[in-house]
Each structure stands twice: as structure tokens, then as C-alpha cells.
Amino acid sequence: MEQHREVLGELNALKQEAGRLRNTSTEEPQAFPARKVESFENEIKALLERLRAAIKAVEREIEQALTDRAAAVLTSAIMLGVIIGWALRKKS
Numbered sequence: 001m002e003q004h005r006e007v008l009g010e011l012n013a014l015k016q017e018a019g020r021l022r023n024t025s026t027e028e029p030q031a032f033p034a035r036k037v038e039s040f041e042n043e044i045k046a047l048l049e050r051l052r053a054a055i056k057a058v059e060r061e062i063e064q065a066l067t068d069r070a071a072a073v074l075t076s077a078i079m080l081g082v083i084i085g086w087a088l089r090k091k092s
Contacts, residue, residue, distance in 0.1 A: 003054040010047050 017040075 003050070003057065007047070007051050007054050010050070014044065014047065
């Protein structure tokens with residue numbers, strides 16, 4: 001969950017930066033040095049990589065939770081079937 005918060009914080013920061021850049025005059029972006037553009041591009045790429053990693057981690061957590069729960073439900077159903085079968089056999 002900490003990764004999730006970090007990614008959201010970085011997305012908000014990039015959103016603010018993009019809004020600031022959008023509001024600048026048309027002459028200013030042309031004056032940006034190539035290094036700044038490359039730096040911004042690298043930040044976005046790094047953010048996307050972290051976002052992908054965070055999504056994969058969350059997917060693994062969800063998959064594990066479902067797998068664990070499925071095993072517990074299946075075990076409970078089997079035990080309930082055994083108990084009902086045993087009770088019906090005793091009654092007969």
C-alpha cells in the first residue's frame with residue numbers, strides 16, 4: 001500500500017508540473033533545454049515502471065488472497081459434507 005501512496009503522490013506532482021507547463025507561453029517551451037525535456041521524459045518512464053510494479057504486486061496480493069480463501073472454503077465444504085454424511089449414516 002505504501003507503493004500505492006508513493007505512485008499517487010508522484011502522479012499528482014506530474015499532473016501539477018504538466019499543468020504548469022501547459023499554462024506557460026508558447027515561446028517558453030521552445031526555450032527549454034533538451035536536458036530538461038529528457039529529464040521529464042525519464043521521470044515519466046520511471047514513474048510508469050514503478051506503477052507497473054505496484055500493479056503487479058497488487059495483482060499478486062489479490063490472487064494470493066483469492067487462492068487462500070478458495071482453499072479455506074473448499075476445505076470447509078468438504079468437512080461439512082463429511083459431517084453431514086457421518087450424521088446421516090448414524091441415523092440410518
